[in-house]
Amino acid sequence: MTRPSAAPDTTGSGPADRFGTGPAATSDQPAQGPGPLPEGDPRAINEARRGPTVPVPAGPAKHRAPAPEDDRFEHVLESLRKQIRDLGFADDLPGAEEGRVLQADVLAQLTDYVLPRVRRPDIPLLIAVAGSTGAGKSTLVNSLVGEQVTTTGVRRPTTNSPVLACNPADVDWFSEASFIPSLPRVRQQGLAMPGKDGMLVLAATEAMPPGVALLDTPDVDSAVAAHHEFAAKFLDAADLWVFVTTSSRYADARVWEFLQVARDRDTSMAVVLSRVPRRGRRRLLDHFGAMLEANGLGPAARFAIPETDQIRGERFTSNVADHIREFLADVAGEAEQRDRVSRRTFIGVIDSFRTRVPELARQVETQIEAGRVMGTAVDTGYADARTRIGTGLGDGSLLRGSLIARWQEVAASGELARSLRPRGRRSRRAGRAEQAERGQRVAALERAVRDAVEALVVSSCERASEEIERVWRDVPGGADLATKALNQPGTGLLVQQIRQEIGEWQRDIAEMTGEAGATKRSVARLVTFDRDIVTLILIIDLLGYERSRSGGGAHAAQASGPSPQRLLKGLFGAQSLRSIGAKARENLVTRINGLLDRERVPFDTALASAGIPSEDAAVQLYQATYNLEIAR
Structure with missing residues (x-):
């Protein structure tokens, strides 16, 4: 995660480069206009910043005492979490499936992302690398860290359990007590080895700077359905998404489902298009860039990784990932910059509750009406x-x-x-x-x-x-x-x-x-x-x-x-x-x-035994949404 030296590209494959445009990550102002940059241009930082200030983490380097306003904000969030956690839905009745999905989604993000960052402002910045099957996520993670922390291979899906790389000083942050408590985990010892399905592997390494963690997630389009939920769980808990897809998979519906979630929540994000062939390269990048723009993802930082076989020790041997590493080094280099990235994602999540919680309430109303x-x-x-x-x-x-x-x-x-x-009158005695x-x-x-x-x-x-x-x-x-x-x-x-x-x-x-x-x-x-x-x-x-x-x-x-x-x-x-x-x-x-x-x-x-929500459950959710708006 340190800045790369300006070594020339001697492999002939070329470094990962930026395609399209967007606002710079170090600026709160958008770029003046779109337009392609020359290949190999070192400028690769283009994060958009917007939104009002709310109680959020101040960054790993800042250890501030919580203000009374923060306490009230936390209380409102806890109340919302309790109401959502206590919801029940009647099986098979209208609204049950949709309601449970929304319930699990909002509850997980409140529990695993929002509340930890309100309670502990110095939590490390979590960067989640996610994307398509065979996109080279694990190879990219190893290359960004500078050593092998996760396993790659030809088997699909390769990542059957997520791997989180962080500095040894931060590893306790990601214990069961602080980070996704319901998820079992194991600490990696020695050479990177895959964990069991459903288990988080913690890889502590001095190659990672303090205050930053890098997460290799399961494939979002894996043939294993549980991997989709696994990936979503970690993306919901991350401050920055690095979404990796390939030149042959970038138009898949599953890819855009996740990208649109990031758009709707205004998540800090970078997009990497990997395995880009030399032939038709510019046309392909232009088309992918146009799709990003059309789907409201124009501000996302964009990178391309050429099709290459320059891999040794399960990471790139050339400077293929240098520009991505430089981008992440700039993002995570200073507490103020980390705070800016986390603030944008945090505000985006809080803003998303304006629609996600009322939508959950509507599914509750659907159940109540059926009942x-x-x-x-x-x-x-x-x-x-x-x-x-x-x-x-x-x-x-x-x-x-x-x-x-x-x-x-x-x-x-x-x-x-x-x-x-x-x-007194005798009745006539009747015969038998x-x-x-x-x-x-x-x-x-x-x-x-x-x-x-x-x-x-x-x-x-x-x-x-x-x-x-x-x-x-x-x-x-x-x-x-x-x-x-x-x-x-x-x-x-x-x-x-x-x-x-x-x-x-x-x-x-x-x-x-x-x-x-x-x-x-x-x-x-x-x-x-x-x-x-x-x-x-x-x-x-x-x-x-x-x-x-x-x-x-x-x-x-x-x-x-x-x-x-x-x-x-x-x-x-x-x-x-x-x-x-x-x-x-x-x-x-x-x-x-x-x-x-x-x-x-x-x-x-x-x-009574069906589990239909109570008559006032939806009203309480609407009230909780209002209370959240007042508290922020």
Whole structure:
């Protein structure tokens, strides 16, 4: 990383040279205009500088105490990091994949880049060398350092683990406690050897000046998908990118994805085009330069490395990399210059949060909206079921078919009159066959009542479940949640539960009618009655017998015979009957509502366990973005 001597090029390959133009790295002002420089021109420093001053590292040579403003800025960043870290996303629902990518991206940059530089202003400048497969990144890194610190070869991808070269005085900066804590690492001993995939190799060498580190990253277009994420992780933590691509790969989409990330974040960057053939060289450089300009990357420093076989010991033997080394030596030569490079990248990252955090919030909102749609479907489905059941229990619609037929049988048999007889009058003793027949008629009416109410509740619940399932399956990713809800243990027990509830409801009515008859002394003194039959008479009345008979049509023709209400009024009186009826209806509605609440539990449980963000998660992210703007 020291400045090269002005040795002539004796290899015939020519040094790495600058193509295109851009603002000088030592100036805050842009160049006056584009235009190619002569080949071999030593001026190779062209970093653009812009942006307001914010609390940032002051450079390795400056050890300043944090100001109160820095403390507040750090607190705001910590709060933002915590909110993003605590976010959860529901698998497969809209926004999940995009949200997790954004979450991991912003969280990693806050943790690995922003907060360390706010807390410790003297952190070494990290230069990341990244780029295409076979571009010669490792050879370039060895050449820039001046000794072999990383392994090169013909195997693709060669760099299966990143190698970080730094001065021995700085190696502790890059320990697990300070630099990407989640990443395992090993310290290199002796000759450079590759580490295991996913492991950072720390190469301490006196060839590196203090305060500067050089990182050889995995290929951004590697056939191994994990290498893409690995490369992105290190680029997110770097102060300066040196992006290397080849004359045959520079137009690849993956290359431009990374370059555009650097553009959008205003990252300090240099671009190296390697393996440039002599034939058609100028045309190729002009085309690549035009692509950089068209993609908003005109200010980036640009270098070209000719196609050469002048490599020994896994580094260039000629002055091929001298101009790149000179550029980096100027960038890292003084604390003020290092501070300028790191400040630009730092400000660019902070500026990028203005769009990246709201975009994350929008993905959270997408999840919340999907959850809201699904939750509303559950609420609406079972609210409609309550309405249908409540209407069906009182409008006489159940008094048809088997139920009205069983009622007519009981009424025609004289059971109603026999159940209400003056006290002291002996009832005619019925034979066993007649008693059995009477019991069968009453039991049949009880079953018909139970079956009618059961059918109403079950059909209403099934309709609610079907409507909820339809809405959920219309939500992308909602089908799996619907299947999970419908397959939960305990589903399918509705029929058994409703039968139990109706049986208990009938017993409660029998107790109410008995208590009401006993307290009405005139009734108790003059009349005795069969509580089971009176209970059935009251249920027929509650189910809307009078409304059915007065509504006309087929139901009116069926609902003939003695009026349940007239019989009951004569027994209890109008006021007492209204009280008993209201309590009985309330009892049944309460029991049915409990059934409906149990029926919706699988849907509510599936939603609750899906991991959908809370309703206020997006609002908190927007507020955190605002707080960050205020604090900077």
